Amino acid sequence: MMKYVLKRIGMLVVTMLLVSFLTFLAFELISGDPARSMLGTNAPSYQVDALRHELGLDQPFFLRYFKWLTGFFSGDLGISYSYRQPVWDLIGSKLMITILLSLISFALIVIISIPMGIFSYQWGGGPFEWIRTSFNQLCMAIPPFFTGILLSYVFGILFRVFSPGDFPDLYEEPGAAFLHLFFGAICLSIPRIAMTTRMMRSTIVSEMNKAYVRTAISRGNDRRSVLVTHVLKNSLTSVVSFLGQTMAEILAATIVVEQVLGIPGLGRFLVLSIAQRDYPVVQAIVVILAFWVVLAGTLADLINQSIDPRLRLGGDLA
Amino acid sequence: MSQQEDKKLVLEVKNVSAGYRDGGFAGHGGTYHEVLHDVSFNVRHGEILGLVGESGTGKSTLARVILGLLKPEQGEVIHYTPRPQIIFQDPYSSLNPTYSAWWSVEEPLRIFGKYDEKERKRRVGDMLRKVELPEECYEAKPEELSGGQRQRVSIAAALIRRPRFIIADEPVSALDVTIQAQILKLLRSLRDELDLSYLFISHDLNVVYQLCDRVLVMKAGRIVEQGTIEEVYNHPKEDYTKRLLEASK
Numbered sequence: 001m002m003k004y005v006l007k008r009i010g011m012l013v014v015t016m017l018l019v020s021f022l023t024f025l026a027f028e029l030i031s032g033d034p035a036r037s038m039l040g041t042n043a044p045s046y047q048v049d050a051l052r053h054e055l056g057l058d059q060p061f062f063l064r065y066f067k068w069l070t071g072f073f074s075g076d077l078g079i080s081y082s083y084r085q086p087v088w089d090l091i092g093s094k095l096m097i098t099i100l101l102s103l104i105s106f107a108l109i110v111i112i113s114i115p116m117g118i119f120s121y122q123w124g125g126g127p128f129e130w131i132r133t134s135f136n137q138l139c140m141a142i143p144p145f146f147t148g149i150l151l152s153y154v155f156g157i158l159f160r161v162f163s164p165g166d167f168p169d170l171y172e173e174p175g176a177a178f179l180h181l182f183f184g185a186i187c188l189s190i191p192r193i194a195m196t197t198r199m200m201r202s203t204i205v206s207e208m209n210k211a212y213v214r215t216a217i218s219r220g221n222d223r224r225s226v227l228v229t230h231v232l233k234n235s236l237t238s239v240v241s242f243l244g245q246t247m248a249e250i251l252a253a254t255i256v257v258e259q260v261l262g263i264p265g266l267g268r269f270l271v272l273s274i275a276q277r278d279y280p281v282v283q284a285i286v287v288i289l290a291f292w293v294v295l296a297g298t299l300a301d302l303i304n305q306s307i308d309p310r311l312r313l314g315g316d317l318a
Numbered sequence: 319m320s321q322q323e324d325k326k327l328v329l330e331v332k333n334v335s336a337g338y339r340d341g342g343f344a345g346h347g348g349t350y351h352e353v354l355h356d357v358s359f360n361v362r363h364g365e366i367l368g369l370v371g372e373s374g375t376g377k378s379t380l381a382r383v384i385l386g387l388l389k390p391e392q393g394e395v396i397h398y399t400p401r402p403q404i405i406f407q408d409p410y411s412s413l414n415p416t417y418s419a420w421w422s423v424e425e426p427l428r429i430f431g432k433y434d435e436k437e438r439k440r441r442v443g444d445m446l447r448k449v450e451l452p453e454e455c456y457e458a459k460p461e462e463l464s465g466g467q468r469q470r471v472s473i474a475a476a477l478i479r480r481p482r483f484i485i486a487d488e489p490v491s492a493l494d495v496t497i498q499a500q501i502l503k504l505l506r507s508l509r510d511e512l513d514l515s516y517l518f519i520s521h522d523l524n525v526v527y528q529l530c531d532r533v534l535v536m537k538a539g540r541i542v543e544q545g546t547i548e549e550v551y552n553h554p555k556e557d558y559t560k561r562l563l564e565a566s567k
Contacts (some may be wrong), residue, residue: 211411218385219475220429229425233416307397308416 004305012298020072020283021292025070026063033057034081037277053228055081070289076236078280082273087284091266093287098169098258099263102250102292104178104185105192109246114191116132117200118232122199139194144253147187148260155183165262185258199242204237210234237304244300250291327398328364328483328515329384331527333358334393336383352391353379355539366509368530368547370523370562376539377519381485385515387408391510399482399515407488409468412461419467420446423474430479442479449474449504466497468491473504477512502529519531523566525549534557 035051035286036043056067059236071078077087119151120132152164208231214228255267265284273281273293336547337352353376361367369377382388384395385404406412415420421444446456451471469489475500476484486505492499506529508514520526526533526547533550535543535558543556554560 136426211408212414215406215412215472215475216414216425217387218406219426221480222426225429236413282466 001306005302009229009297012294015237015294016291019294020287022068023066023286023290024068025285027283029059030249031308032277034070034277034279050151055255069284070316072170079286080278080281082275082276082278082281087280090281091269091285091288093170094266096265097167097263098251098254098267099182099292100178101184101188101254101258101263101265102247104181105188105250106247108189109196110243111224112189114200116193116197117204117239120197121201121204122227136194136198138262140198141193142304143189144187144191144254145148145260147190148184150255151183151187153259164260167262167264180261183272184254184261184263187257187261188250188253196242196246200235206230207231207234233307238307240300240307241302244297247296250305251289251293278296326531327360328363329361329398329517330396331357331359331380331384332394332396334380334383334390336379336388336390337420338379338388350391354540355381356393356505357466357539357541358393359541359544361515361517362437364509364513364515365531366506366518366529368526368533369517369519369532371536372527372562373521374424375536377521377536379485380536381487381517381519382484401481402483402485403476403479403481404487405469405476405489407470408492409465409472410460410492411546412472413468415460416456418459419451419471422471428474430481441543442474445474445478447473448477450509459527461518463485463565464497465493466500468495469497469501471502472500473501473508477508477514480512482513483515483517485517485519488521489518491520491522494513498525505529519566 010156033048033052035048035055035057039048039051051056056064059067068078075088077091080087080090083090124132156164157163161174162180168179170177204227208226213226213230217227221230254265255271257263258265258267259271266289270282270285273285326350331550334354334357335352336354337347337350339350357380359367364471371377371381379388381404383390385402386395424438424442424446427433427441432460433441445451451467451470451474455463455467463471472487490501493501502525505516505518509516518526518530530547533544534541535550535556537556537558543550543554543559550559551563552564
């Protein structure tokens with residue numbers, strides 16, 4: 001168990017190093033000079049050269065990468081080109097908002113879709129099956145930005161429950177801020193709740209057809225106790241992996257939802273910073289988001305292997 | 319002959335016909351495919367009755383009918399002992415992978431609910447010793463057990479509520495020959511010790527010869543021949559039985 005945890009953490013570190021290197025390399029390869037774009041096309045080249053020197057851009061690639069990496073570990077994410085402020089001061093509070101937004105969405109998905117998957121297995125079928133299936137498909141197809149617009153109109157403009165575009169301060173009005181984030185989370189989670197519910201249901205169906213279920217029934221279990229004691233535990237592993245991937249998708253979708261509902265999170269700032277070629281900001285955000293995604297995957301694996309020891313042995317589950 | 323018929327019966331299968339439906343809507347309508355045609359036989363107290371035949375002749379369908387998992391279209395199945403149990407073929411997939419050997423064997427007692435924890439512990443320990451599972455395997459998950467060990471766990475779970483009649487559906491077909499011999503020996507000694515009767519389903523005539531007292535030969539859903547092992551193996555009446563015996567040599 002301990003050995004597996006350590007191995008998994010080792011993999012996480014290696015992945016993060018790769019991500020950070022690729023991120024750094026990507027901005028090296030992109031055409032365009034940050035110093036030039038900061039000073040404008042009319043600036044004399046000696047000024048541009050001076051700024052390049054000041055920003056450390058005239059140093060060799062690997063040296064800059066190494067400095068950036070060691071800075072990262074000591075909490076120094078560099079200085080923003082556009083704002084001339086430490087990156088951490090710029091993104092700290094935004095990171096908090098985005099993480100809260102994705103955690104609320106994630107909680108909604110877990111709390112709603114796992115019971116819904118079980119219910120739709122237990123009471124599925126029958127003549128109204130097509131209604132359930134079409135509703136599920138509809139929910140899967142609703143893009144978060146559309147729900148965002150709809151919620152802004154209904155709850156923001158008609159009922160004035162929250163004010164889209166005017167995000168309350170997280171520390172001064174936590175209740176109002178939380179409500180605002182909650183609407184964002186609804187947009188993010190609807191399609192994923194539909195997907196996870198469907199996934200949960202189909203996993204239960206396929207587990208129910210396995211030989212150990214037949215044995216369990218012949219040993220005296222009824223339908224309900226087979227589901228509760230035998231099938232759910234075996235179904236959870238694939239749902240947990242699926243949820244690990246869902247975390248990554250939520251994060252990607254926050255960018256759009258933050259734009260639509262005016263939530264000042266990382267996503268919005270990321271789009272802005274890319275446009276301004278503010279590389280230190282972009283690099284920091286990309287690495288932090290990547291870390292969050294990789295961490296979710298690692299946690300999913302660790303949870304799974306504590307449910308099902310076969311995963312620890314590295315065997316396949318066919 | 320009359321002596322044998324005087325013996326107590328554990329199971330009576332009378333003129334059973336059964337099959338499956340396909341197509342149709344929600345289990346209604348569709349085409350009926352009859353698998354078993356007018357099957358009748360008895361299992362006597364204390365005997366091991368073999369059921370042989372090629373795959374696809376309806377042996378497992380018969381097991382399902384006897385256990386009440388499939389309703390016969392015609393005829394009836396009469397059990398003279400309570401709680402008949404079954405041992406399945408594939409020990410690799412028939413145990414829940416997430417639970418330990420001990421857990422799987424204890425489960426029927428927990429569901430039964432009549433014994434407290436101490437009594438359950440005593441009974442499970444007792445049964446695991448009877449099936450000769452090494453003590454270090456008690457807390458092991460199926461993945462960590464060999465095929466033979468898993469089949470011992472399955473046997474223990476089937477026997478834990480002390481049934482008197484067991485259906486063994488190809489219980490050794492997935493095992494290699496030396497393990498097969500050990501499990502057959504175990505099944506025979508458990509029969510004597512716990513006063514069991516078996517219906518032993520197999521496609522392997524050599525295994526049936528080693529273990530069984532009487533044998534039924536099944537072909538395309540009908541019982542074409544039955545008798546003691548000596549009668550059937552030494553003086554087969556049906557061409558089909560002769561061909562099966564020829565093929566197994």
